[in-house]
Amino acid sequence: MAKSKKRGTGWIIGGIVIIAAVIVYFAAFYPPVADRDVSGTIGGAEKADKHRSEQITDGDVVLDEQNSSESQSMRSLDERASELEKMESLDRSKALSKFAVLDRALVLERFSPMARATALDKMKVLDRAATLAKMDVLKRAEAMDKMKVLDRAKTLEKMAVLDQAIALDKMAELEKTKTLEKMSSLARTKALDKMKSLAKTHQALEKMSPIEKARALEKFSPIECAYALEKMSALDRTKALDKMKVLPRAATLNKFSTINRAKALEKMGVISRTSTLEKMKTLRAAEALDKMDVLARHKTLKKMDVIQRASCLEKMSIMSRCEALKKMSEKDAKATLDKMSSLEKTATLEKMEALGWGWAGSDI
Numbered sequence: 001m002a003k004s005k006k007r008g009t010g011w012i013i014g015g016i017v018i019i020a021a022v023i024v025y026f027a028a029f030y031p032p033v034a035d036r037d038v039s040g041t042i043g044g045a046e047k048a049d050k051h052r053s054e055q056i057t058d059g060d061v062v063l064d065e066q067n068s069s070e071s072q073s074m075r076s077l078d079e080r081a082s083e084l085e086k087m088e089s090l091d092r093s094k095a096l097s098k099f100a101v102l103d104r105a106l107v108l109e110r111f112s113p114m115a116r117a118t119a120l121d122k123m124k125v126l127d128r129a130a131t132l133a134k135m136d137v138l139k140r141a142e143a144m145d146k147m148k149v150l151d152r153a154k155t156l157e158k159m160a161v162l163d164q165a166i167a168l169d170k171m172a173e174l175e176k177t178k179t180l181e182k183m184s185s186l187a188r189t190k191a192l193d194k195m196k197s198l199a200k201t202h203q204a205l206e207k208m209s210p211i212e213k214a215r216a217l218e219k220f221s222p223i224e225c226a227y228a229l230e231k232m233s234a235l236d237r238t239k240a241l242d243k244m245k246v247l248p249r250a251a252t253l254n255k256f257s258t259i260n261r262a263k264a265l266e267k268m269g270v271i272s273r274t275s276t277l278e279k280m281k282t283l284r285a286a287e288a289l290d291k292m293d294v295l296a297r298h299k300t301l302k303k304m305d306v307i308q309r310a311s312c313l314e315k316m317s318i319m320s321r322c323e324a325l326k327k328m329s330e331k332d333a334k335a336t337l338d339k340m341s342s343l344e345k346t347a348t349l350e351k352m353e354a355l356g357w358g359w360a361g362s363d364i
Contacts, residue, residue: 073315073344074286081110084119093122101127105134106283108143117146129158132167137226138257141170149175153182156191165194166227198224202231210236214243217252226255229264238267246272250279253288262291270296274303277312286315289324298327306332310339318351326357 084092084107096104096119108116108131120128120143132140132155144152144167156164156179168176168191180188205213205228217225217240229237229252241249241264253261253276265273265288277285277300289297289312301309301324313321313336325333325348337345 074283074290074317075344075347077106078110078317081107085111085115089118089122092119096123097127101130102134105131109136109139113142113146116143121147121151125154126158129155133159133163136257137166137170137230137255138259141167145171145175149178150182153179157183157187161190161194162221162224162227164191165198166223169195169198169227198227202228205232206236210239211243213240218244218248222248222251223255225252230256230260234263234267237264242268242272246275246279250276254281254284258284258287258291261288265300266292266296270299270303274300278304278308282311283315286312290316290320294323294327297324302328302332306335307339310336313348314340314344318347321348322352322355322357325352 084095087095096107099107108119111119116139120131123131132143135143144155147155156167159167164187168179171179180191183191205216208216213236217228220228225248229240232240241253244252253264256264261284265276268276273296277288280288289300292300297320301312304312313324316324325336328336337348340348
């Protein structure tokens with residue numbers, strides 16, 4: 001009797017387990033998911049992942065380019081350029097191909113004209129066009145002058161129409177004609193139309209008052225504004241820049257050649273110059289300060305807040321940096337050095353010690 005009771009209890013427990021398993025199965029898998037729903041869900045997830053991945057990649061490229069170039073000092077760029085120039089041509093090409101576009105352009109600006117031309121010649125057309133578009137306008141013109149006509153034409157065709165027109169405008173008449181002949185008819189027509197448009201704009205601007213020029217120029221893209229201003233006489237350019245708002249003025253000066261940028265800034269009042277430099281890309285601001293008259297540079301740095309001053313100084317050439325610090329009071333110099341990176345601070349102090357420089361404490 002006891003045995004039959006035990007057997008009955010076992011069957012009941014077994015039945016309960018089976019019923020529970022069936023309930024769990026149907027709760028989890030019924031109704032079944034159609035094949036197309038599965039594939040649709042996976043496809044949607046894959047598309048979403050891909051979309052996110054593409055967004056991150058694009059953002060990373062831009063961020064990479066900004067961060068890598070803005071983190072460089074002129075000293076480190078000069079050092080990298082010097083190292084690369086000593087390499088064999090093939091090794092140099094491989095090394096340059098790994099650089100962000102802006103870094104590559106900044107390093108090539110520091111090459112000798114012949115080494116720059118050779119390096120550009122070894123690049124793929126698209127890479128060459130992208131690099132040239134980021135270079136100082138005078139260095140770009142110098143590099144394009146040294147290219148073979150057919151290579152120059154192919155490169156120009158891969159650049160934006162505005163960049164094409166500006167590059168062609170800077171060429172000697174014969175080289176311009178030869179280059180246009182080698183371009184496709186469509187690219188040639190677009191470039192010539194843009195050049196005519198730029199010429200008309202220049203003629204219209206010449207008839208305007210400085211304030212009218214400034215308001216008109218503020219509506220241009222920075223590169224078009226820079227081109228228009230560099231076509232003006234030095235006096236007209238100064239008057240127009242003086243009347244422009246700080247942000248468009250700074251964005252435009254970023255696109256000037258280094259020498260023209262320094263000259264334009266030197267002609268401004270110290271307050272306008274300082275506020276403009278503070279809105280510019282730090283490396284381009286540092287390049288301009290590096291080329292400025294020593295007195296103008298000193299007055300400008302004195303007006304900057306200590307963090308901005310340190311950022312600019314650590315991106316200047318080591319000699320200009322030391323000269324600038326020497327002209328400051330010891331208090332200002334030490335405050336500035338404390339805001340610089342430890343690497344740049346050490347390099348600066350070592351150089352000043354080697355030169356036997358303390359602080360003159362001049363306060364112009």
